[in-house]
Amino acid sequence: MELYYDEMKSPVGTLLIISDGEKVVRIEYGSMADLDEKMAKWANRYFDNPSFVKNPDKVKNAESELQDYFQNKRQDFSIEFEYHGTPFQKKVWQALFDTIPFGETKTYKDIAETIGKPKAVRAVGGAVNKNPFSIVVPCHRVIGANGKMVGYNGGLDKKEYLLNHELTVL
Numbered sequence: 001m002e003l004y005y006d007e008m009k010s011p012v013g014t015l016l017i018i019s020d021g022e023k024v025v026r027i028e029y030g031s032m033a034d035l036d037e038k039m040a041k042w043a044n045r046y047f048d049n050p051s052f053v054k055n056p057d058k059v060k061n062a063e064s065e066l067q068d069y070f071q072n073k074r075q076d077f078s079i080e081f082e083y084h085g086t087p088f089q090k091k092v093w094q095a096l097f098d099t100i101p102f103g104e105t106k107t108y109k110d111i112a113e114t115i116g117k118p119k120a121v122r123a124v125g126g127a128v129n130k131n132p133f134s135i136v137v138p139c140h141r142v143i144g145a146n147g148k149m150v151g152y153n154g155g156l157d158k159k160e161y162l163l164n165h166e167l168t169v170l
Contacts, residue, residue, distance in 0.1 A: 001047045004058035007031050011070055011165070012158040015134065017059040018052070024062045024081040026132045029154040042132075046084040066135065072169045075102035077136045085130065091115050092127035093137050100141040103166040107145050129153050135162065 003025065005018045016035055018026040026042070028035055032052065043050035056063070061079050068074035083090045095114045100106050106114075112124045131139040134154055140162040144150040152159035 004055040
């Protein structure tokens with residue numbers, strides 16, 4: 001199966017956007033050259049005989065919406081995307097997407113309670129860390145119970161930038 005990708009420059013560095021031709025299946029920090037091994041391992045888990053083909057047209061809607069986000073023209077995303085993960089991860093990611101508005105934050109405990117697993121705070125943290133849709137599924141809006149920024153797959157500097165970006169727009 002061919003997976004299509006392109007890279008875009010953003011204020012938080014290069015973003016790699018991957019599509020199955022219909023829906024976006026991943027948005028990751030970094031370039032394909034930097035993430036080649038990681039993306040191959042991930043794609044082999046979820047797709048039959050995956051191969052990556054650079055094709056900007058297949059991801060242009062996602063690129064456009066991300067550019068609008070960084071230019072303060074968009075607070076919500078409407079691109080079609082599809083989660084690839086465990087049922088628990090998908091539930092966590094959907095909760096992030098559905099329940100944390102632009103410019104607001106929630107704790108890992110809040111998300112655990114939202115999905116009906118109040119004692120699964122650590123598991124929620126693990127799922128948040130594996131979020132395949134940087135920025136679009138707002139894992140950067142999840143903070144520690146003490147109100148501090150903790151862990152972010154893209155790095156705390158990116159998380160801080162994104163949170164500050166959203167607060168300045170409001």
